[in-house]
Amino acid sequence: MPKPRLQQDELELQEIRELEQQLLKRQKEAADLPKRLEREKNERDRTMPPLDGLDDRIRAKRHEDAVTRGEFRNMQKAQNRSLLLLFALICATIAMIAWGLRLMEG
Missing domain, CATH: 1.20.5 (Single alpha-helices involved in coiled-coils or other helix-helix interfaces)
Known part of the structure; x- marks a missing residue:
């Protein structure tokens, strides 16, 4: 009986680790978000708008x-x-x- 319980615990542990990896990945993406938004804003500012009266x-x-x-x-x-x-x-x-x-x- 302890064997099936052990497998179930291992599966739960594996799921928890996968969730932790996903959370870490999302956390990195969220940490990079302000930099990316700043970079996009700078690109928009540097990009020349369409000429008036073209x-x-x-x-x-x-x-x-x-x-x-x-x-x-x-x-x-x-x-x-x-x-x-x-x-x-x-x-x-x-x-x-x-x-x-x-x-x-x-």
């Missing part, structure tokens, strides 16, 4: 890019017109030289 800046950048593309197209059109005028001027100059030469010959 959406406005993105919208302004898109607008600026669109305007820049529009300006580029306008510059291309102006250069094409200038090239056309230069070509017309050269043709007119050649025509006047040819007309002048015909007048001198004739």
Whole structure:
């Protein structure tokens, strides 16, 4: 009879030791909690908050890019017109030289 009682006592002792280990583990976690909370608070303080007006800046950048593309197209059109005028001027100059030469010959 003492044998079963001894096993039961050993099981209870083992359960008590496991509970003690769990309590010690929780105690360590609780002891580390203030440090962890302080570390998290410092990280939050060091982390830069989202910029105010970020959406406005993105919208302004898109607008600026669109305007820049529009300006580029306008510059291309102006250069094409200038090239056309230069070509017309050269043709007119050649025509006047040819007309002048015909007048001198004739």
